[in-house]
Amino acid sequence: MKKNHLFKAEIGQMLDLVVNSLYSKKEIFLRELVSNASDAIDRAKYLGLMDKDLLSDAPAFRIDLVADKDAHTLAISDNGYGMDADDLEKNLGTIASSGTKAFTEAVKAKGESTIPELIGKFGVGFYAAFMVADKVTVVSKKRGEEKAFSWTSDGLGSYEVDDAERDAFGTTITLHLRDDQQEYLDEWRIRELVKSYSDFIAYPIFFKGLPEEKKDDKKDEKPEEPKPLNTMTALWKRAKKDVKPEEYTEFYCHLAHDYEDPLETIHFSGEGQVEFKSLLFIPKHAGMDIYMPNAKKGLSLYVRNVFIGNDFDLLLPDYLRFVKGVVDSADLPLNVSREMLQDEAVIKKIKSAVTSKILSALEDLKKKGGEKADEGYLAFWNVFGRVLKEGVHTDWSNADRIKKLLLYPTAKTPAGKLVSLDDYVKAMAKDQKDIYYICADKLEDARHSPQIEQALKHGCDVVFFADPVDEWLVDDFREYDGKKLVDLAKGEVSFGTEEEQKAEKETAEKAAGELKDFLGAVKEQLKEQVADVRVSTRLAESPCCLVAGANAMSASMERMLRAMNQEVPHEKRTLEVNAQHPLIAKMKGLEGDALKDAVELLYDQALIAEGSTVPDPGRFTKLLTALMMK
Numbered sequence: 001m002k003k004n005h006l007f008k009a010e011i012g013q014m015l016d017l018v019v020n021s022l023y024s025k026k027e028i029f030l031r032e033l034v035s036n037a038s039d040a041i042d043r044a045k046y047l048g049l050m051d052k053d054l055l056s057d058a059p060a061f062r063i064d065l066v067a068d069k070d071a072h073t074l075a076i077s078d079n080g081y082g083m084d085a086d087d088l089e090k091n092l093g094t095i096a097s098s099g100t101k102a103f104t105e106a107v108k109a110k111g112e113s114t115i116p117e118l119i120g121k122f123g124v125g126f127y128a129a130f131m132v133a134d135k136v137t138v139v140s141k142k143r144g145e146e147k148a149f150s151w152t153s154d155g156l157g158s159y160e161v162d163d164a165e166r167d168a169f170g171t172t173i174t175l176h177l178r179d180d181q182q183e184y185l186d187e188w189r190i191r192e193l194v195k196s197y198s199d200f201i202a203y204p205i206f207f208k209g210l211p212e213e214k215k216d217d218k219k220d221e222k223p224e225e226p227k228p229l230n231t232m233t234a235l236w237k238r239a240k241k242d243v244k245p246e247e248y249t250e251f252y253c254h255l256a257h258d259y260e261d262p263l264e265t266i267h268f269s270g271e272g273q274v275e276f277k278s279l280l281f282i283p284k285h286a287g288m289d290i291y292m293p294n295a296k297k298g299l300s301l302y303v304r305n306v307f308i309g310n311d312f313d314l315l316l317p318d319y320l321r322f323v324k325g326v327v328d329s330a331d332l333p334l335n336v337s338r339e340m341l342q343d344e345a346v347i348k349k350i351k352s353a354v355t356s357k358i359l360s361a362l363e364d365l366k367k368k369g370g371e372k373a374d375e376g377y378l379a380f381w382n383v384f385g386r387v388l389k390e391g392v393h394t395d396w397s398n399a400d401r402i403k404k405l406l407l408y409p410t411a412k413t414p415a416g417k418l419v420s421l422d423d424y425v426k427a428m429a430k431d432q433k434d435i436y437y438i439c440a441d442k443l444e445d446a447r448h449s450p451q452i453e454q455a456l457k458h459g460c461d462v463v464f465f466a467d468p469v470d471e472w473l474v475d476d477f478r479e480y481d482g483k484k485l486v487d488l489a490k491g492e493v494s495f496g497t498e499e500e501q502k503a504e505k506e507t508a509e510k511a512a513g514e515l516k517d518f519l520g521a522v523k524e525q526l527k528e529q530v531a532d533v534r535v536s537t538r539l540a541e542s543p544c545c546l547v548a549g550a551n552a553m554s555a556s557m558e559r560m561l562r563a564m565n566q567e568v569p570h571e572k573r574t575l576e577v578n579a580q581h582p583l584i585a586k587m588k589g590l591e592g593d594a595l596k597d598a599v600e601l602l603y604d605q606a607l608i609a610e611g612s613t614v615p616d617p618g619r620f621t622k623l624l625t626a627l628m629m630k
């Protein structure tokens, strides 16, 4: 049976990184191994609900730490689910290679100083053992199986799986401590580590030091009942006032495999129709998979203290997938399966309560304000804002609350700062009725859009939708706070008081009359490209711009769909010219080829201004060069 294996190539590199003390604190190896032991017991307990035979040994679940000072070993044992030979190979011989690859690439890209932080993200868990040990032996017997197996490695490049002897079900991980890591044989050190990292683990953790002290003089006394090192109280079941901030942080780090404290902690009880306790966290940074279609959602479900699973999509809406935490309810049957949960009314109620609570927490965070990009709501927004936006589209019942949480750059907001739509509405100009916005691929394009010129001249601010996601939201966003959202690159617009608007219209009509022949000539020349040519009411400094029909797709949306290989019927846009602009006055006097070339350049300019490319760049540069020569 003895088989020698090579770690998958990337793992070798990975182990090397881990072992070379990439974790800032080597001591966390214990937390990782104890967490794994606890997970294995959770699993045994859960599967035992469905298959009683798995627990035929009627186990009192526990985790044992045994330090042997003679052998220089620390062993971590559990009577959990165990692993067979296949599991050992699969779980301890491979890490999802994409994750590893991403990891090593990220490490290379980031440079040395940030490496420890990266590691936490990938939850290398078990491999942390090699930080303190030069050899690790795992002996395991899987519940329901006859045979036990061992896994041994020095963490350098290969591991060995072999038959082994083990009476009880479960796993023992023995660390042969490195010479400079002997402190982990001391009881006080282990106690301290369990207390600070693993106190809330739900199973008792016991310590035993070997060789046992010979207490001859106490021979006749009954040996003391060993006391667990941990208090085992589920944090979420304790009253908020009794939990210290560092306990929350430690629990969060355990849960999320994170290295940093969370941005926000939400601890609450659901009461009323469904009773449950919940402890939720908003992390400071996003997981690597946050935009993947099957991104893992981070809520663990417990039913009456039994861990049921942590991959229940149904507890959280997709747009809150960054939240980590625990939900514990006594109102669910213990033998819940994923399929059953689908139709559980209780789950739907929990989901709705959890969602509402998270949105409240975000609302509070936003209210607190804060100017710094790495603090408070802004920190949240910069990392997860885009994910939250999805909710406007997918969660109708909460869309209005989510809309209030959105932040945007605007024309009047200094670069780098953002405002909410409420802020925008509060600062609206006296006669402004609508909320103005413009869509662009990039913020800079939005800032330089000719279409926003008149709005700004009239003191109206313009919201920039410069994130591709915003384009999709526009449809769900026809109104905000009773005000229409108006795209300045579409349809006809006018600004100011009713009189001003009337006057403006008259001026435009008059100008159109004066420019009749010129507009007619431009229209004739560009009839394949544009639907109409008219005098603009939205331009101030620029000579021209392109606008779409009131209900047409915007130029940036069109480009986005094309980039996704979708068939998009090209809808002709309207070319607007600024009748006040000296260039237009000049062009009016041109004839023949000179006029034709100028019209062509004018149109190309309008295309460039909206972020599109000119149809014939070669001809464009030729025309421009000729013009410059003049």
Ligand code: ADP
Residues within 6 Å of the ligand: 032, 036, 037, 040, 078, 080, 081, 082, 083, 091, 092, 123, 124, 125, 126, 127, 171
């Ligand atoms: P993670 O815990 O993040 O999945 P680890 O590297 O810590 O990653 O562990 C890899 C896998 O090995 C675990 O997911 C689990 O399947 C298995 N494993 C580790 N320790 C134990 C244990 N004590 N009992 C049973 N399985 C274990």
